[in-house]
Amino acid sequence: MIMLWPLQTDEVYLEAQIQNITPGPIYMERVSLEPSNQYTAKELNTPEGKEGRLYGGVDYLSGSDTRQYLYCLSPRPELYADNKVLKGVTNIGKLDIVWKTNMGEKGRLQTSQLQRVVSQSM
Template structure:
């Protein structure tokens, strides 16, 4: 993962802007912005804002609550000395109406534009707007498995439930069968094979699993196998989540 340098305009612009995206999920991304004063004089940063594309909502993560009031993590000091830099962080969420359009979203990478309002030490005002910021294109293949619900803590050798969601990222209908392979630490409770049904392109379905753990500590849920009967192709999903397993005594004390 590398920072992408944004060339804002003419060479006399005293600010260098670099961006970096962290894809938490298909529907969520963290955007880090680095702003650096590359001039020989002090610059006053009046405002930094993110103008999002129509597909995203966002939250600025540079605000903390102090004595019931929101304050910037940089405090009241808004000056950047020569060669001094600052980092801004944003959490972006894909809007609900776009979240199920996986085939389209995986190719749409535009996040928005960064707008910086600044002054030189003599008071002259300037506004900079970056080119369109982009995230890396995500490719989940033809089928995507995500976790919807899981308990934080489970009891050793006692069944617990998790809920998963399958999304058809292809442009054709699937006919899905679920099978789970037992691991050393986690076993599946139920029949050896389950028919999930037909799944249209760019649509999703949810299913539940009943599991039990044979070992204590942090255990990984793996071994889920989903087969498309149309193409006779299997998708094995490992390490989709972790669950903390405790003894019944510890659970009762908590």
């Protein structure tokens, strides 16, 4: 499940909940957000001021386990020059997920362009 959290600022927070629906464990090799050309992305999955990842050094998901990944997207500064362009940007990027099963089989999922909904009050 992917949730977008628009705020009163121009930043967009993206929450991705990834669930292992297989009976066996999987190893998450990569979960990343590839922002569109209009945004920069900051991964919020590392504890503030600490090295490493939020879930530790090994990203295993047992069967039926779920993990949440959070990203903050900010518009590139040059978009602020033309406010109409900024308000019209709806593509925010793609989520790229790569994993391995315990038998070494690889899997990959890349979403199509994720869209943010532009409210009429903007």
